[in-house]
Amino acid sequence: MSGKRKDYISWDEYFMGVAMLSGRRSKDPSTQVGCCIVSPDNKILSMGYNGLPRGCSDDEFPWEREGDPLQTKYVYTVHSELNAILNYGGGSLEGAKLYVSLFPCNECAKAIIQSGIKEVIYDCDKYADTDSVLASKHMFDSAGVRYHQYHRTGRKIEIEL
Numbered sequence: 491m492s493g494k495r496k497d498y499i500s501w502d503e504y505f506m507g508v509a510m511l512s513g514r515r516s517k518d519p520s521t522q523v524g525c526c527i528v529s530p531d532n533k534i535l536s537m538g539y540n541g542l543p544r545g546c547s548d549d550e551f552p553w554e555r556e557g558d559p560l561q562t563k564y565v566y567t568v569h570s571e572l573n574a575i576l577n578y579g580g581g582s583l584e585g586a587k588l589y590v591s592l593f594p595c596n597e598c599a600k601a602i603i604q605s606g607i608k609e610v611i612y613d614c615d616k617y618a619d620t621d622s623v624l625a626s627k628h629m630f631d632s633a634g635v636r637y638h639q640y641h642r643t644g645r646k647i648e649i650e651l
């Protein structure tokens with residue numbers, strides 16, 4: 491009889507947990523997004539969160555949502571999914587899965603499809619009614635990228651850092 495622990499986290503909890511932890515690095519005051527890319531045999535390949543491109547200071551660029559477009563974050567931030575794809579240094583992402591805390595926008599959807607990722611597991615879908623997300627779903631459907639919402643388990647994990 492094995493004395494194995496019973497309360498270990500599942501693969502889904504592990505990968506979504508890593509995605510959410512990654513999002514905690516974001517400097518965006520309103521929406522922090524985290525992403526974790528996983529191989530078909532459950533190895534973590536890359537992670538990312540939404541932030542400015544390298545060399546662009548978090549303190550100098552704007553985090554506004556409205557106003558003159560050049561004074562908003564939207565024209566400058568790199569989304570978590572694109573960061574995770576670009577952060578991957580190991581070659582092909584063909585057949586990989588992508589865990590992300592927010593449903594990908596249409597620009598990230600294009601990058602996801604073109605990089606060969608075949609499955610997207612998302613948590614929040616708060617922009618489901620926007621053209622961007624509708625376009626993402628349309629492209630995923632055509633390209634054969636499966637997507638489904640993460641089932642929250644309610645497990646709380648406290649980590650002392």
Ligand SMILES: O=c1[nH]c(=O)n([C@H]2C[C@H](O)[C@@H](COP(=O)(O)O)O2)cc1CO
Pocket residue numbers: 518520521522523539540541555563567568569570571592593594595598617
């Ligand atoms: O797929 C995504 N990935 C991602 O990283 N983001 C980032 C960009 C912005 O920094 C933030 C969205 O900001 P807001 O919710 O205030 O509009 O989330 C946004 C989306 C979807 O819009």
Ligand SMILES: [Zn+2]
Pocket residue numbers: 569570571594595596597598599
């Ligand atoms: Zn995006």
